[in-house]
Amino acid sequence: MHLGPGTRALVTGSSRGIGRALAERLAARGATVGLAARTTREVEALADALPGEHVVLGATDVADRASVDAAVARFGAIDLVVAGAAIAHPGAFVTLSAEQIWEMTQVNWLGTVNTVAAALPGLIAQGRGHVVVVGRGQAAGAVHAATTSAARAFGDELRGELAGTGVSVTTVVPGDVPAHRVADRILRAVERDEPQVFVPRTARLRGVVT
Numbered sequence: 001m002h003l004g005p006g007t008r009a010l011v012t013g014s015s016r017g018i019g020r021a022l023a024e025r026l027a028a029r030g031a032t033v034g035l036a037a038r039t040t041r042e043v044e045a046l047a048d049a050l051p052g053e054h055v056v057l058g059a060t061d062v063a064d065r066a067s068v069d070a071a072v073a074r075f076g077a078i079d080l081v082v083a084g085a086a087i088a089h090p091g092a093f094v095t096l097s098a099e100q101i102w103e104m105t106q107v108n109w110l111g112t113v114n115t116v117a118a119a120l121p122g123l124i125a126q127g128r129g130h131v132v133v134v135g136r137g138q139a140a141g142a143v144h145a146a147t148t149s150a151a152r153a154f155g156d157e158l159r160g161e162l163a164g165t166g167v168s169v170t171t172v173v174p175g176d177v178p179a180h181r182v183a184d185r186i187l188r189a190v191e192r193d194e195p196q197v198f199v200p201r202t203a204r205l206r207g208v209v210t
Helices: 015-026 040-049 064-077 098-126 142-161 179-192
Strands: 007-014 032-035 055-056 082-083 129-134 166-173 196-199
Touching: 007 064, 007 098, 015 032, 015 040, 015 082, 015 179, 032 040, 032 064, 040 055, 040 098, 055 064, 064 098, 082 098, 098 129, 098 142, 098 166, 129 142, 129 179, 142 166, 142 179, 179 196
Parallel strands: 007 032, 007 082, 032 055, 082 129, 129 166, 166 196
Antiparallel strands: none
């Protein structure tokens, strides 16, 4: 898949980290980016700073399917969707509140499902497109590891399920490296249709599974 002028990419979690870096890299290539995050202020500022015209989809809560559906409908046609929103409440399982456990479950795992489910029918209908599922390589406790591992397993299996539809999936496991380095590697993987990306490569050797 070529990424450049004419590409329409929706990125959740685009206010910071890997999501923001992806938005910057995509905009630099001439793509139109749908900027989705929980709050509007940061993505509005990002849209103003990026070259080109982009669509602010702030106040998008990936834990709420209706919120994601509305963002996808507002953005319109999609070529690339990046499920990149995630949160971490670091700490051992016994130290976490029920609210913290549920929030990570909703955002890291169900948020990925909601994002993909909202965008996938349009991708399949047009017979082309790409889905990127961003896991987390540095686990911040048992619950964080479990929720991000679920997202990664979902992406890995979904690629096989979509064979023959024209829609592909890349699952990303980033380590503790700069966000722009991860973003560059993700875009290269999308263009090459790689199933999995580990950044750095040693993330796989260290046994990173989240």
